[in-house]
Amino acid sequence: xxxxxxxxLAAEIIIVAAIGVGLSGLIARPLFSVATTYLVVSALVxxxxxxxxxxxxxxxxxxxxxxxxxDANGAVDCENWEVSTTYxxxxxxxxxxxxxxxxxxxxxxxxxxxxSPEGYxxxxxxxxxxxxxxxxxxxxxxxxxxxxxxxxxLTPQDMMESSVPSWFVGLGxxxxxxxxxxxxxxxxxxxxxxxxxxxxxIA
Numbered sequence: 001x002x003x004x005x006x007x008x009l010a011a012e013i014i015i016v017a018a019i020g021v022g023l024s025g026l027i028a029r030p031l032f033s034v035a036t037t038y039l040v041v042s043a044l045v046x047x048x049x050x051x052x053x054x055x056x057x058x059x060x061x062x063x064x065x066x067x068x069x070x071d072a073n074g075a076v077d078c079e080n081w082e083v084s085t086t087y088x089x090x091x092x093x094x095x096x097x098x099x100x101x102x103x104x105x106x107x108x109x110x111x112x113x114x115x116s117p118e119g120y121x122x123x124x125x126x127x128x129x130x131x132x133x134x135x136x137x138x139x140x141x142x143x144x145x146x147x148x149x150x151x152x153x154l155t156p157q158d159m160m161e162s163s164v165p166s167w168f169v170g171l172g173x174x175x176x177x178x179x180x181x182x183x184x185x186x187x188x189x190x191x192x193x194x195x196x197x198x199x200x201x202i203a
C-alpha cells in the first residue's frame with residue numbers, strides 16, 4: 001500500500017512540474033506563469049470539488065423509500081415491499097466523475113484499502129475513497145429491510161466492490177493537460193536551427 005501511494009504521489013509531482021514548465025514556456029512573464037500554475041493546480045484540487053457540489057445540487061430527482069409491511073398480527077412480511085415515502089434528492093451520482101481529476105482523489109482511489117472485519121476502511125485514504133465511491137450510488141431507491149440482519153445496507157467494502165475505480169481516468173486527464181501545455185511550450189520556444197557547431201552561443 002505504501003509503495004503504491006509513493007508511486008502515485010511521485011506521478012502527481014511530475015505532472016504538476018510538467019504543468020509549471022509548460023506554462024512557463026507559454027507565458028513570457030515568469031511571475032504570471034507561476035501564478036497561473038497555482039491557479040491550474042487549484043482548479044484541479046478545489047475546482048473539481050466545487051463543480052461536483054454545484055452540479056449535484058443543481059440536478060434533483062424524486063427518490064422513493066421502501067420498507068417491509070406488517071401483517072395483521074404485527075409481524076414483518078418478508079415477501080413484500082411497500083412505499084414508505086417519496087422525497088427530492090440531489091443527484092451526485094450523475095456528476096461524481098467531476099472528482100476524477102482531483103489529485104487527492106486520484107491518490108486515495110489508487111491506493112489499496114484495508115478494511116476492518118466489519119467491512120469499514122481503517123485509513124484516511126480508504127475513507128476518502130469510500131466517499132467518492134458512495135457518490136456513484138443512485139439515491140432514487142432506498143430500502144430498509146427488517147428481514148435482513150444488516151438492514152439491507154451495503155458496507156463500504158461491498159460498495160467499493162460494486163463501484164467503478166476512477167483514478168486512472170483522473171490521472172489520464174492530468175497527463176493530457178500537462179502534455180498539452182508542455183507540447184505548446186516546446187513548439188513556442190523551438191528555434192529554427194537544428195544543428196549548430198560546437199561552441200555556438202544562442203542568446
